[in-house]
Amino acid sequence: MSLSPLSYVANFDSATGMLRALGHFLNGQDFPAVGQSQKLKPLAVAVNWLPPRLREQVYTFMGAIEAVSRKDVGRIDAEAVSRWMVSQYPERCYPAVAVGSSSGALVHLCAALGMPWLPQTYLIPVRQPYTDADEPKRALALGRESGRRLLESNPDLQLHHMHDPNQDRLMVRYMTYFRVKRRRLGEAYERFLIDRLEPGGTIILSECRRTWPTTRIGERHVFQFGALGGATEEEFFKGSDRVAHYLAKYGSCRRRWDPPQPNGRTPEAEWGFEPTLRDDVEAFARRHGYRVARIVFEEPEHLSPLVADLYRWWYRMRRIPANRLLAESFIVMEPYWALRTGSVPFWMKFNMMPSADWLEQYLTAGEPFDDVNLMLFSNGIEGAGWAPIERWRRLFRHARRKGSFLGIDERKFPRDFATFAQYHPAIRNIPARYPLPGPLSFGQFGQFLEEAGKCYSVEFENFPEGDRR
DSSP states (O other): OOOOGGGTSOSSSHHHHHHHHHHHHHTTOOOGGGGSOGGGHHHHHHHTTSOHHHHHHHHHHHHHTTSBOGGGGGGOOHHHHHHHHHTTSOSSOEEEEEEEOOOHHHHHHHHHHTOOEEESEEEEEEEOSOOOTTOHHHHHHHHHHHHHHHHHHOTTEEEEEEEOTTTSTTTTTTEEEEEEEESSOHHHHHHHHHHHEEEEEEEEEEEEOOEEEEEEEETTEEEEESOSSSSOHHHHHHOOHHHHHHHHHTTOSOSSOOOOOOOEEEEOTTTOOOTHHHHHHHHHHHHHTOEEEEEEESSGGGHHHHHHHHHHHHHHHTTSOOOEEEEEETTBOOHHHHHHTTOEEEEESSSBHHHHHHHHHHHHHSOOEEEEEEOOOOOSOOOTTBOOHHHHHHGGGGEEEEEEESSOOTTTTTSOTTHHHHHHHHHHTSOOOOOOOOOOOHHHHHHHHHHHOOOOSEEEESOOOOOOO
């Protein structure tokens, strides 16, 4: 007997959070508490009063209770997960549906175009005995058997066992990160497309080309040490001064990691697109008379400048001010209130230095904003390459009028776990209000791309033209 997907699919994950955010928006709803129960708000606020180490322990515990037991891994059903995912969207027809890689900017693009997105990748946390986060070889060994049983029960999945002691240090002590990628659409996704995609409609593949060094365990099973964020690939495998400083700060006896030797590169566990799915989508589209288009980008944040500029263009077309930026972090995002407050959304993949630099590059290169509002994801760790609150505060100098943190206790970041409850009332306190618009047509989107005339780090292939109302 299979388990309920809600008992093993991670809540605080990119795919799940973004799926819920978009589902809420298409249902005409906002996205409080990153899609979690509002009943957790008092607990999140109360945790912030604890000393830092106790806050970390509570965060670790809350993550661990999401993990599935190793003995139950064989009862996981990928089709049940897909059925739950498609249930997040309203039962109506759509001119297009996106499928593939996660990106918060893609969520805002889907919101603008009024279309759902079906994730290729999601996270299954698996409970494990306490493990030193800095022992990746032991982590690999602990995941072998569970990985074999998961794949044996789910032939459409590819497993990327990810171990990141830099950003996920608090979590990987008690859980194994199993990120799985669909290699085929599967029955539930196919049924959703047949029932909800308009005749002759378009399936849009979201393809992030980012790869990572991995160690192959089996035909559909790889182990990935490290992940996109603050530390570089070279630092994960060869060390650095800041890695040594980080390990010393957290009481490790090591000054660099000793991971399994990689023997290839595969799509990055969380963000990368597994191209086997493209073949299946194209065959399905041929059978049912659908078109296939592609959005291709190298890094998950490469869509962010384009989508931010699209929203600014859209606001001006609607004759409303386009002078307020809303910078979002990981799954701390709000597509509904971005539009209601006339905020230009700029999504960042995490709270690390590369994301801060990417946002600053955007703010420096373009027309200034009057207001810059910033939401940050708190993961409890000052990892190698993390951006302290002072770095984020410096971004406010780019605002012509005012820069503000939304729902963030600056003294407690990155252990500010109340932010998951506080960002929503903070964004609602922005005084501007505008009606939710109807979706942009693909013709209007094409018009924006023509008029922008900029060289974004994104490729569009076979996109529908539509009308230009």
